Amino acid sequence: MKHTVSEYLTFFREFQNHGVSTGAFTPSGRHLARALAEPIRERTWPARILEVGPGTGAVTRELVRDVGPEDQFDLVELNDRFVDILRRRFDSEPDFRQVANRTRILHQPVQEWKPATDYDFIVCGLPFNNFAVGLVKCIFKHFEDLLSPDGTLAFFEYAWVHEIKRRLTTIEDRRRIARVRRVLQRYLRLYEFRQQTIYRNFPPAVVHYLRFHKPGHTSP
Ligand SMILES: C[S@@+](CC[C@H](N)C(=O)[O-])C[C@H]1O[C@@H](n2cnc3c(N)ncnc32)[C@H](O)[C@@H]1O
Numbered sequence: 656m657k658h659t660v661s662e663y664l665t666f667f668r669e670f671q672n673h674g675v676s677t678g679a680f681t682p683s684g685r686h687l688a689r690a691l692a693e694p695i696r697e698r699t700w701p702a703r704i705l706e707v708g709p710g711t712g713a714v715t716r717e718l719v720r721d722v723g724p725e726d727q728f729d730l731v732e733l734n735d736r737f738v739d740i741l742r743r744r745f746d747s748e749p750d751f752r753q754v755a756n757r758t759r760i761l762h763q764p765v766q767e768w769k770p771a772t773d774y775d776f777i778v779c780g781l782p783f784n785n786f787a788v789g790l791v792k793c794i795f796k797h798f799e800d801l802l803s804p805d806g807t808l809a810f811f812e813y814a815w816v817h818e819i820k821r822r823l824t825t826i827e828d829r830r831r832i833a834r835v836r837r838v839l840q841r842y843l844r845l846y847e848f849r850q851q852t853i854y855r856n857f858p859p860a861v862v863h864y865l866r867f868h869k870p871g872h873t874s875p
Pocket residue numbers: 676677678679681682683707708709710711712713714731732733734737763764765766779780781782
């Protein structure tokens with residue numbers, strides 16, 4: 656299914672109003688959403704799944720097809736407008752309604768979400784390259800706690816984002832981007848087991864798949 660015009664408009668409006676946290680002016684495309692959902696589609700057991708930063712539900716639309724009858728599906732989103740849209744979709748759209756009884760929409764920042772049990776899969780759409788380095792560290796540490804020992808984290812970054820941003824921004828922001836980059840690279844070096852570039856997305860994106868090896872590992 657394609658994005659509706661209203662989904663694009665809402666996303667763009669939220670980008671104008673909350674540029675840092677929204678991080679993109681258009682929702683993810685179908686191919687990117689499928690790549691993020693891949694680990695969930697490939698598993699064969701009941702799972703606990705967390706989507707972080709679902710926005711208007713562009714990736715959620717893929718995920719709901721893979722949520723099984725015994726799965727738990729949680730979404731955590733901080734933007735009021737996006738939360739309203741998600742609630743409406745789980746009330747009205749057939750693919751969403753099918754899993755509504757095992758879905759929770761949590762209206763809060765992910766770093767404040769402290770569930771009783773951990774997750775087998777985290778799918779994350781956060782724009783880390785817009786964030787302060789402290790927030791990136793805090794969220795990744797939190798993901799380590801939220802994810803089960805064998806769990807998988809999938810997140811994406813727009814391809815060439817650092818190079819493009821570096822050229823367009825102030826010296827101060829360049830320093831911030833470089834520090835964020837170092838944090839992400841340390842995590843990727845230690846825990847990434849696969850990545851793929853999705854060229855059929857606007858803009859093209861790189862999907863990273865990570866597994867945090869516990870116990871006994873130390874955070875980077
Ligand atoms: C780049 S958009 C991705 C939206 C959607 N997943 C997609 O791919 O089209 C980032 C989303 O993360 C949300 N967000 C940003 N910071 C967040 C945080 N700390 N906790 C939860 N959601 C957050 C934003 O409100 C926005 O919906």
